[in-house]
Amino acid sequence: MLLAIDIGGTKTFMGIFDTELKSLKKLRTPKDLPLWKFILGNIDSDVDTISIATMGPLVISEGKIINNPHLPTKNQELARPLMEVLGRPVYIINDASAGAWAEYKAYGCQDLVYVAFGTGIGVGVIVDGHLLLGKDGNAHEFGHVTLDLNSSLICGCGGKGHAEALLGGNNLPKLAASNGIEVDSSAKFFEEIYAGNKTLYSVFRDALLSFISSLSNAYDPECIVLGGGVFEKHKELYMNILRHLNRYEGIVVRVPKIKPAKFGELSALYGAAFLAVDKPKHWISKLTYLKTNSLSLD
Numbered sequence: 133m134l135l136a137i138d139i140g141g142t143k144t145f146m147g148i149f150d151t152e153l154k155s156l157k158k159l160r161t162p163k164d165l166p167l168w169k170f171i172l173g174n175i176d177s178d179v180d181t182i183s184i185a186t187m188g189p190l191v192i193s194e195g196k197i198i199n200n201p202h203l204p205t206k207n208q209e210l211a212r213p214l215m216e217v218l219g220r221p222v223y224i225i226n227d228a229s230a231g232a233w234a235e236y237k238a239y240g241c242q243d244l245v246y247v248a249f250g251t252g253i254g255v256g257v258i259v260d261g262h263l264l265l266g267k268d269g270n271a272h273e274f275g276h277v278t279l280d281l282n283s284s285l286i287c288g289c290g291g292k293g294h295a296e297a298l299l300g301g302n303n304l305p306k307l308a309a310s311n312g313i314e315v316d317s318s319a320k321f322f323e324e325i326y327a328g329n330k331t332l333y334s335v336f337r338d339a340l341l342s343f344i345s346s347l348s349n350a351y352d353p354e355c356i357v358l359g360g361g362v363f364e365k366h367k368e369l370y371m372n373i374l375r376h377l378n379r380y381e382g383i384v385v386r387v388p389k390i391k392p393a394k395f396g397e398l399s400a401l402y403g404a405a406f407l408a409v410d411k412p413k414h415w416i417s418k419l420t421y422l423k424t425n426s427l428s429l430d
């Protein structure tokens with residue numbers, strides 16, 4: 133049996149894949165426990181293979197997370213200790229790359245960008261039917277693209293005016309505060325917009341259009357698929373704003389179709405499962421820790 137896992141900044145999903153998804157668990161991602169111990173403590177059936185989609189950035193050759201803006205311990209070993217304890221192959225992939233793979237399978241679109249709007253922002257990219265990975269599995273950390281160099285908003289990574297600093301769920305209250313409006317959560321941020329706050333609507337709209345047009349210019353996708361927890365709650369608002377993408381003056385490529393994720397919040401979980409079944413060669417060949425016999429937990 134295959135256990136697929138999606139570790140996000142706030143939530144972790146775990147599910148057994150047989151012919152279909154079974155035994156889905158939704159857990160809170162811990163802040164005070166190494167992630168591999170947390171995963172190990174929640175495995176309660178006998179599994180042959182584990183495939184993990186996780187927030188990054190990653191060094192996929194070593195199966196670990198580095199420089200993560202959402203974890204108190206920014207650098208964490210993940211795949212190797214689990215493999216050592218369980219004696220089973222443990223695959224790892226960036227969560228948004230996994231999400232892109234699942235949506236590519238669902239939509240059959242050969243040139244696709246997947247964007248997860250959640251605690252932060254994840255981006256996964258398929259170009260010409262090929263999953264982009266990069267040297268360490270981070271070919272698409274596009275949430276950390278600079279949208280506003282003069283912004284006072286500092287991203288979790290330390291960068292100024294990054295897309296995630298403006299549009300990441302955790303940062304929406306700061307975006308409101310920088311425009312003189314106090315809200316204490318992303319939910320309140322959207323309530324203000326729905327109540328008719330024109331200032332918040334226009335800063336959110338401009339940041340979203342700027343971000344999606346930059347993504348379009350970078351990858352020339354046929355489809356941009358949107359998902360993630362924050363998007364799922366406010367789908368209509370995002371989709372309505374992006375209907376105007378064709379009129380945004382910063383877009384130089386043919387405008388892509390904007391679609392909601394077919395797997396909803398579970399794109400990364402399904403993607404982790406599909407990847408472990410498909411095993412694209414260029415991905416597996418990067419997971420060099422799989423070949424290591426003697427492992428150290430340092």
Ligand SMILES: [Zn+2]
Nearest residue numbers: 276287289294
């Ligand atoms: Zn950043």
